[in-house]
Amino acid sequence: MHHMKEMIATHPDVKGSTNDALIRCLEECYSCAQTCTSCADACLAEEMVAQLRQCIRLNLDCADICLAAGSLGTRRTGSNEQALVAALQACAIACGLCAEECEKHASMHEHCRICAEHCRRCEQACNEAVQSIR
Amino acid sequence: MHHMKEMIATHPDVKGSTNDALIRCLEECYSCAQTCTSCADACLAEEMVAQLRQCIRLNLDCADICLAAGSLGTRRTGSNEQALVAALQACAIACGLCAEECEKHASMHEHCRICAEHCRRCEQACNEAVQSIR
Amino acid sequence: MHHMKEMIATHPDVKGSTNDALIRCLEECYSCAQTCTSCADACLAEEMVAQLRQCIRLNLDCADICLAAGSLGTRRTGSNEQALVAALQACAIACGLCAEECEKHASMHEHCRICAEHCRRCEQACNEAVQSIR
Amino acid sequence: MHHMKEMIATHPDVKGSTNDALIRCLEECYSCAQTCTSCADACLAEEMVAQLRQCIRLNLDCADICLAAGSLGTRRTGSNEQALVAALQACAIACGLCAEECEKHASMHEHCRICAEHCRRCEQACNEAVQSIR
Numbered sequence: 001m002h003h004m005k006e007m008i009a010t011h012p013d014v015k016g017s018t019n020d021a022l023i024r025c026l027e028e029c030y031s032c033a034q035t036c037t038s039c040a041d042a043c044l045a046e047e048m049v050a051q052l053r054q055c056i057r058l059n060l061d062c063a064d065i066c067l068a069a070g071s072l073g074t075r076r077t078g079s080n081e082q083a084l085v086a087a088l089q090a091c092a093i094a095c096g097l098c099a100e101e102c103e104k105h106a107s108m109h110e111h112c113r114i115c116a117e118h119c120r121r122c123e124q125a126c127n128e129a130v131q132s133i134r
Numbered sequence: 135m136h137h138m139k140e141m142i143a144t145h146p147d148v149k150g151s152t153n154d155a156l157i158r159c160l161e162e163c164y165s166c167a168q169t170c171t172s173c174a175d176a177c178l179a180e181e182m183v184a185q186l187r188q189c190i191r192l193n194l195d196c197a198d199i200c201l202a203a204g205s206l207g208t209r210r211t212g213s214n215e216q217a218l219v220a221a222l223q224a225c226a227i228a229c230g231l232c233a234e235e236c237e238k239h240a241s242m243h244e245h246c247r248i249c250a251e252h253c254r255r256c257e258q259a260c261n262e263a264v265q266s267i268r
Numbered sequence: 269m270h271h272m273k274e275m276i277a278t279h280p281d282v283k284g285s286t287n288d289a290l291i292r293c294l295e296e297c298y299s300c301a302q303t304c305t306s307c308a309d310a311c312l313a314e315e316m317v318a319q320l321r322q323c324i325r326l327n328l329d330c331a332d333i334c335l336a337a338g339s340l341g342t343r344r345t346g347s348n349e350q351a352l353v354a355a356l357q358a359c360a361i362a363c364g365l366c367a368e369e370c371e372k373h374a375s376m377h378e379h380c381r382i383c384a385e386h387c388r389r390c391e392q393a394c395n396e397a398v399q400s401i402r
Numbered sequence: 403m404h405h406m407k408e409m410i411a412t413h414p415d416v417k418g419s420t421n422d423a424l425i426r427c428l429e430e431c432y433s434c435a436q437t438c439t440s441c442a443d444a445c446l447a448e449e450m451v452a453q454l455r456q457c458i459r460l461n462l463d464c465a466d467i468c469l470a471a472g473s474l475g476t477r478r479t480g481s482n483e484q485a486l487v488a489a490l491q492a493c494a495i496a497c498g499l500c501a502e503e504c505e506k507h508a509s510m511h512e513h514c515r516i517c518a519e520h521c522r523r524c525e526q527a528c529n530e531a532v533q534s535i536r
Contacts, residue, residue, distance in 0.1 A: 067202070080191065090221045111279065164436050
């Protein structure tokens, strides 16, 4: 069984009945934060860094909101749904913007190609999690 | 001149012309994150901790989203406005939920009274920052 | 190939020659942060929450320092080694303290059992990463 | 009375008797995180960004460890002292490295000058907080 599913299944309020769309989303959020942090640092090391400023910023924004959305989702309880949904929606938007920017450099920079794909996966996982909660 | 205003005024893209509603919001976000982290820990130390579970969770949620919103706002650039607005809206919601919960315990716990007031200030500052960006 | 290894291998300064002990450590850090955030919330939902206060605090401390160590490690560059080593050492200490506390409740709470194991893995990975850098 | 001092004084375990060196340190940590996040973004916008790569990285490292140290310090309890001291020491190191780098650009970039000063203040506050705890 997957790591976060195993963990969340032991929560006293959950009792084994997990929301799998949300759990998949949490894992994408934490791991997308890592990828974006890594892509920002790789962009910063590229010779053409001056053309990657916006990419670096959107990477950093995406990493920050991914971690916040991941934490809120991990603490999901009945009554934070309104904040959780808003955080997941903000995360989907940040992932979409970051993916769009990374896609422009995907043919030149392998880290941007991987990051764009990851952001698209996370964007979709956030949207599906929002559907599953509402 | 205030700390973040002085700092952001030196940004090459800003050239002294700062968005004061946004800067006030950033300062509220970072400082509300601190207050909420502190309130969560104080609630945890109360004898009646079992009745403060929801307050602790909402404090932690609020702290996480405040920090993310503060970081995105600090990196404000033309093209992350869509993500920034969504993050500020999520932050306003989390602040509102946390304030509502803390207000229930405000007469018994001074930390909840202070925290509720702080969350209301941050909620309003986020809403005003959203107005100033759009 | 594993997710972060694939990503970091594309960094212009790395050119495919990755530090595998550090990469394994980064993955443990991010994923231990998730586990600790989840354990804190599960502890908070337990009937005996009053006896789990210290566990919740150490979970939250561990999550915070794990994320910071993970981010610094992801941005590893020649000249932040001194800060990175200090962050990994702080992370190993926080993981050790959290594991020790969770182990006390491991027979009663499955989430504490999983979390203790995870913290021990992350503690060891941090120590090995420190060895690999120095 | 200052914001965090007022808040922490209400904690049931503290009962008004606050550690002022630690509280000053927490405030420096959160506010230094903001300054470093802002300096990273300003550096990224400079024409000579290619010469500021290391500054940006150290800014980001410093911001991450400052927030972690600030959170641990806010949750100070008897038994996390070992982790807290290690986190504050890591923070002092990161602040020192960031200050050293920013000082190199202080005459050209006002944001680096302010950031260097702020990092030095935070470095000192961390060292004094460590002394006060041990």
